[in-house]
Amino acid sequence: MRALIQRVAHASVEVEGREVGRIGPGLLVLVCAMQGDDDAAADKLAARVAKLRIFRDAADKMNRSVQDVGGAALVISQFTLAADTRTGNRPGFSTAAPPDEGRRLYERFAQALRDLGLPVETGEFGAEMKVSLLNDGPVTIWMDSTDRA
Template structure:
């Protein structure tokens, strides 16, 4: 499972011209589910994201998490995070999980974040979405549950 995590002042996602999810200060998370991902991957990333210390404290050091600042999360499904661009000019998506499997793990990821006390907004799975982000910093982190250090 892969995630692109962006610290934001605000973020929103629209489908067909209607805003379906929006947050003020917090994190926008683009989540990709790969073949072979499990509940453990969803829990790992949810815990990592909920506790990731990328918000400034009183001394302007990255010491606070989204939970510490009582921020929110806007979670958006994005299978293209598993796009393979190594060959040719068109990405291949053979490593992305099938839609039914991906949606199930996406929903579990959202549930795990909610259980950790976070306010979570979402996009619509498999919809053509327009995402607006006011990236703060900018601060952007790449996470992959399979690349444990």
């Protein structure tokens, strides 16, 4: 699974003009299930996101996790993170998981964060969404569940 993580002061998501998710300080997590991903990949990525130390400590160093600071997560499905831009001008998305599996793994990822004690809001899988955020830092991190053992 892939994730683009942004440390935010606040974030929200709308679908068809109605707000479906909102958080205060925490993480906006855009997440994509890739072909071949499984439950273990979703759980592993969720654990890494929850422990990612990108919040400031008393010495103003990025040394605290979203768990440490009592933050929340807004999790948005984002199949375009699977974009293959190696050739041509139009990205391909054939490496993304099929929609049914993508939805299942997206929901598993969000639940895994909840199981780790984080308040989690979500968008709507497959919907056209409007995401608003105030990036704090800015801090933006790319993660892939296959990056380390």
